[in-house]
Amino acid sequence: MSDLELPAWSEPFVGAAGDPGRLARRMRIRGISREWAWGGATGAGVRVGIIDSGLEVDHPALLGRVVQSVAVEVVDGEPTLVENDTAGDLFGHGTACGGIIVGLAPEVELVSIRVLGADLRGKGSAFVAGLEWAVEQGLRVCNLSLSSKSDALYPVFHELVDEAYFRGICLVSAANNVPAPSYPSLFSSVFSIAAHSEPDPERFYYNPNPPVEFGAWGVDVPIAWRNGGSTVATGNSFAAPHIAGIVARIVSKHPDLTPFEVKAVLAAIADNPRPRVRPGTRRAGASVPAG
Amino acid sequence: MAGKRQDAALAALVAAARRSAAARRLAGDVEEHLLQSIVDATVSLFDAEASSIALFEPDPDRLVFRVAAGAQGAGAIGRSVKPTQGIAGFVYSTGQALALSDVASDPRFDRKAAERTGYVPRSIAAVPLLDEHHGSVGVLQVLDKRGEPTFSLRDMELLAVFAGQATVGIAAARVQRDTARLLATVLSRIGPDLDERQVAALVSAATRDLESDADAPFWALVDQVARLRAMSDAELTLVSDLLEVIARHAEGRSRRGRRA
Numbered sequence: 001m002s003d004l005e006l007p008a009w010s011e012p013f014v015g016a017a018g019d020p021g022r023l024a025r026r027m028r029i030r031g032i033s034r035e036w037a038w039g040g041a042t043g044a045g046v047r048v049g050i051i052d053s054g055l056e057v058d059h060p061a062l063l064g065r066v067v068q069s070v071a072v073e074v075v076d077g078e079p080t081l082v083e084n085d086t087a088g089d090l091f092g093h094g095t096a097c098g099g100i101i102v103g104l105a106p107e108v109e110l111v112s113i114r115v116l117g118a119d120l121r122g123k124g125s126a127f128v129a130g131l132e133w134a135v136e137q138g139l140r141v142c143n144l145s146l147s148s149k150s151d152a153l154y155p156v157f158h159e160l161v162d163e164a165y166f167r168g169i170c171l172v173s174a175a176n177n178v179p180a181p182s183y184p185s186l187f188s189s190v191f192s193i194a195a196h197s198e199p200d201p202e203r204f205y206y207n208p209n210p211p212v213e214f215g216a217w218g219v220d221v222p223i224a225w226r227n228g229g230s231t232v233a234t235g236n237s238f239a240a241p242h243i244a245g246i247v248a249r250i251v252s253k254h255p256d257l258t259p260f261e262v263k264a265v266l267a268a269i270a271d272n273p274r275p276r277v278r279p280g281t282r283r284a285g286a287s288v289p290a291g
Numbered sequence: 292m293a294g295k296r297q298d299a300a301l302a303a304l305v306a307a308a309r310r311s312a313a314a315r316r317l318a319g320d321v322e323e324h325l326l327q328s329i330v331d332a333t334v335s336l337f338d339a340e341a342s343s344i345a346l347f348e349p350d351p352d353r354l355v356f357r358v359a360a361g362a363q364g365a366g367a368i369g370r371s372v373k374p375t376q377g378i379a380g381f382v383y384s385t386g387q388a389l390a391l392s393d394v395a396s397d398p399r400f401d402r403k404a405a406e407r408t409g410y411v412p413r414s415i416a417a418v419p420l421l422d423e424h425h426g427s428v429g430v431l432q433v434l435d436k437r438g439e440p441t442f443s444l445r446d447m448e449l450l451a452v453f454a455g456q457a458t459v460g461i462a463a464a465r466v467q468r469d470t471a472r473l474l475a476t477v478l479s480r481i482g483p484d485l486d487e488r489q490v491a492a493l494v495s496a497a498t499r500d501l502e503s504d505a506d507a508p509f510w511a512l513v514d515q516v517a518r519l520r521a522m523s524d525a526e527l528t529l530v531s532d533l534l535e536v537i538a539r540h541a542e543g544r545s546r547r548g549r550r551a
Binding site for chain 2: 010011014053090091093116123124145146147148149150174176182195197218219220231232233234235236237
């Protein structure tokens with residue numbers, strides 16, 4: 001089985017902890033530690049958009065942190081924004097992502113942008129319209145645990161995620177484990193996330209071989225699900241909100257950081273193993289002076 | 292003028308339908324066979340209780356379980372679910388692969404639908420079948436790996452490879468299956484005066500002719516060729532050589548005919 005060529009965005013992260021040869025990174029930035037990045041931070045004051053299947057507002061895992069719910073419905077082929085969406089969560093998936101984010105950053109303000117609905121034919125354009133709305137609103141962090149394969153939407157997503165990046169919005173996008181392009185997770189202006197299997201919500205890796213740049217817990221994750229329930233799930237969908245939660249913490253403590261700087265901070269404090277030290281070589285983990 | 296154009300288009304489409312019918316006759320239902328072989332392989336590789344493939348069918352929008360394998364798979368075939376519901380629906384709608392364990396205790400899991408199939412799984416992994424141009428066309432599911440309570444990352448990625456194979460097969464097979472639909476669409480475009488009933492009658496006439504007695508010698512040949520699949524390499528070489536001789540003879544005759 002191991003000889004098969006797999007579309008393995010998660011592959012770099014499998015067994016990374018126990019293998020110093022994998023993902024070994026020398027980069028550290030003096031003064032930048034986890035304590036510096038998010039010590040004492042709760043996500044307070046940060047609005048996090050969840051572009052997904054909706055949020056079950058009164059689910060106990062969401063700790064009452066949902067401040068707004070909107071939806072994009074497709075009417076006669078045209079995406080239309082519905083303010084004050086009351087449909088809740090059609091699948092449970094959005095609530096699962098929200099629960100993971102609130103678990104890491106309990107004082108964020110969640111904004112549900114429901115783009116999955118009854119009209120499947122319009123789902124690509126609904127996704128675009130939902131993302132467009134989130135960018136217009138200036139939501140500081142957005143979790144995108146869904147993707148589109150539409151070639152026609154490629155340039156639309158490209159322009160939109162660049163605009164988000166320039167406005168300082170951190171788009172956290174789950175990579176799609178299929179051997180084909182999927183947007184927007186493959187663009188460099190998003191945080192592209194795949195799963196690792198170590199059961200620790202704060203453990204994450206930086207992958208120096210894009211397009212997937214970060215790996216977070218996404219295997220057998222206990223998650224909130226519909227009707228106040230819970231289950232255990234696997235997928236890159238559940239890795240992305242771990243990074244979204246961590247990013248929310250970081251920007252709540254350091255509101256001025258740009259997406260580029262947030263990525264650099266994440267890379268500096270990631271759990272990547274240090275390179276093996278060979279006798280007579282320079283000290284491993286040499287610091288780069290900050291700022 | 293419009294009538295002439297319509298006749299020419301219809302003739303071209305009937306020729307296409309004829310070729311696709313010949314291909315279908317030669318290979319059986321390619322799509323069904325290929326999908327079945329994929330779920331068979333999935334069950335055996337994952338040592339799972341069941342595997343199934345659901346494909347999206349429009350009007351009304353449903354995900355229809357077309358093939359299944361494994362000790363607990365048979366009950367799924369023919370069942371359909373709304374593409375906006377359940378785990379299959381989610382994976383279809385989002386294009387994101389997903390695995391859940393503890394499925395039966397998940398309050399959202401459609402226990403009634405599962406009970407109708409005679410089997411309620413504990414764990415489920417589902418990946419989308421992604422067509423290069425059209426996004427999701429269906430979902431490949433595996434239920435309950437024996438001996439392991441959950442699915443690993445490697446399982447998910449391997450399942451995605453199987454899904455990729457299924458999608459390639461579906462794309463090829465659909466060219467054949469959609470002939471009648473294609474005929475109907477083109478007819479309604481080129482003959483705006485035709486109402487639905489007239490279009491249906493024309494399509495039915497065109498496709499019925501494919502099986503008519505006038506074509507009997509041709510279909511007999513197709514059937515014979517289909518039987519060749521059971522032959523050894525040496526026998527196939529012999530048949531191929533014989534056909535070559537006959538074809539050359541026929542070409543010579545037709546050239547002589549034209550000169551005359």
